Amino acid sequence: MSMRLATLAVVMGLVGCAMAQTTGQTPAPAQPGTTAQPGTQAQPAQTAQPAQPSGRPPVQAKTQAEFQAYQTAIANAQNPDAMEKAADNFAAQFPTSDLRVLLYRATMHSYQSAGNSQKMMEMGLKVLAIDRDDPEALIGVAEVQEEHTSPTDLDREQRMAQAITSAQHALETIDTDLAVPAGIPPARVEDYKKYLRATALTIVGTIQYKKEQYADAETTLRKAIDADPSNPDAVVILRLALALDQQRKYPEALEQANRAVELTKEDTDIGKMARNERDRLALQTGKGSTGGGAPPGNVPAEAVPDESAPPANGAPGNRTPPSNTAPPPASAPQSSPPPSR
Numbered sequence: 503m504s505m506r507l508a509t510l511a512v513v514m515g516l517v518g519c520a521m522a523q524t525t526g527q528t529p530a531p532a533q534p535g536t537t538a539q540p541g542t543q544a545q546p547a548q549t550a551q552p553a554q555p556s557g558r559p560p561v562q563a564k565t566q567a568e569f570q571a572y573q574t575a576i577a578n579a580q581n582p583d584a585m586e587k588a589a590d591n592f593a594a595q596f597p598t599s600d601l602r603v604l605l606y607r608a609t610m611h612s613y614q615s616a617g618n619s620q621k622m623m624e625m626g627l628k629v630l631a632i633d634r635d636d637p638e639a640l641i642g643v644a645e646v647q648e649e650h651t652s653p654t655d656l657d658r659e660q661r662m663a664q665a666i667t668s669a670q671h672a673l674e675t676i677d678t679d680l681a682v683p684a685g686i687p688p689a690r691v692e693d694y695k696k697y698l699r700a701t702a703l704t705i706v707g708t709i710q711y712k713k714e715q716y717a718d719a720e721t722t723l724r725k726a727i728d729a730d731p732s733n734p735d736a737v738v739i740l741r742l743a744l745a746l747d748q749q750r751k752y753p754e755a756l757e758q759a760n761r762a763v764e765l766t767k768e769d770t771d772i773g774k775m776a777r778n779e780r781d782r783l784a785l786q787t788g789k790g791s792t793g794g795g796a797p798p799g800n801v802p803a804e805a806v807p808d809e810s811a812p813p814a815n816g817a818p819g820n821r822t823p824p825s826n827t828a829p830p831p832a833s834a835p836q837s838s839p840p841p842s843r
Contacts, residue, residue: 558679561600572601582612582621603632610642619646635679637698640672644705653712662709669702676702700730704738711745719745736765740776747783756783 563569575588589605596602610625623646629639647665651658676695707722723742727734740762746755759780766773 558681561604561681563601564599568596568599568601571595572605575605576608579608579612582609582616582618585609585612586621586625603629603636606632607636607639610639614642619650622646633679635671635675637672637676637680637702640668640675641698641702641705644668644672644702648705648709662713666706666709669705672702673699696730697733700726700733700735700738703729704735704741707738707745708741711741711748714748716745716748720749734761734765736762736772736776739765740772740779743776743779743783747779752783752787756780756787756789759783 563572571592575585575592578584578588585605586609589602589609592599592605593602606625606628610622610629613619613621613625623643626639626643626646629636630643633639644665647661647668651661651665655661676698680691680695680698703722703726707719707726710716710719710722720742723738723745726738727742739758743755743758743762746752746758759776762776763773763780766776768774768777
């Protein structure tokens, strides 16, 4: 798991822990890894919810006991095994609580940060067993399936198909099932939706590339970039360059490779990969080379870049959510600064 994966876990959790925050309502549970502000006291919801910028109403505890139990459980967010046990205990105590989704999602992200993809998948499936339309869990499950399926796996086609189905379903539910805290400006929510859409499209495009569907991969990766144009991701752009390279669209591929170079540092893995691709495309197009890139030739179908591994590993990277995109922690809407990368 790359560092980007851990960052994604934190930011996705911010949205997942959305709770109502208006006066007289149950205070929102703390963001995983945080605690409620001093002096905050849980109370049953008593007033109607304000209009939300997402199709899903804010999630809230129905009683003070439920809220306090949530706070106790979420305090384990930094320890995935303890978090899983706490989530199971909470679910047993409150079998109909909407907060079960938030706790299992927090557990999913905790295992994600720890690099335990198998347990991350299990927790994502637990979320989907409660809410099959949860876009964050759908994307999390799809990422695991895409990232940890190798060309030699006997069930490769099945897993890839499942990952595409989950990512595409997330695209359908982002507008209807993304939980957000009350009072969050619609523009903030829309920015985060852009990030989620781009991530889901990136998963689909990466799988298409690995299946040697290069024209489809080109189309989908362009959509991923266009879905969040103010936050270009060098990994996705380099993947697009590779898809164009495979189709012998060398001038277009070189344009994207140059763009990836501009967005990266030379001493990073992705920066080195972008420069190697740029140099070989420069030779291919007769525009010269600025370095010692690999010689022209066919790019392996599994050469999908990752932030922490060379293309030969075939392990896709994960988009980094831009700062100020996700809503702030639901337990501290007035004073908590927006998350940063």
